[in-house]
Amino acid sequence: MEQHYKLDKIRVLSDNDTDFIETLVRTFIEEVPEDARLLKIAVDSRDYLAAYKSAHKMKPTIDLFDLGVLQDLIEVQDWGKYEQSDKDISGKLDIVLDAVAKAATEIKEDYNL
DSSP, X not given: OOSSOOOHHHHHHHTTOHHHHHHHHHHHHHHHHHHHHHHHHHHHTTOHHHXXXXXXXXXXXXXXXTOSOHHHHHHHHHHHHTTOTTSOOHHHHHHHHHHHHXXXXXXXXXXXX
8 A cells, every 4th residue: 555656635624524535546546547647648658738638738737746756747748848959858758658658557456446
């Protein structure tokens, strides 16, 4: 439990309200893997604006669940924002996608989703 994600910030924010925590966990499962999929498509197709928007949308949740890849996600976001066509961002993207996949799998197991 909580190897690939941490709920510390959420527990503090919610004052340990288990219903609130479960709501956020379900929202994570519903939204973040799909956002990660769209981010991958955007980066693969070099759609800088879509990559920027997807990464930007994911940042608060990645931070809140403390996946440990916020800085990597920011680099992907900046790649899109500044259209850094000379930069290979695939390594950073892979780190983010791997963290999201591991966290989603673990959360599903931990919360029987």
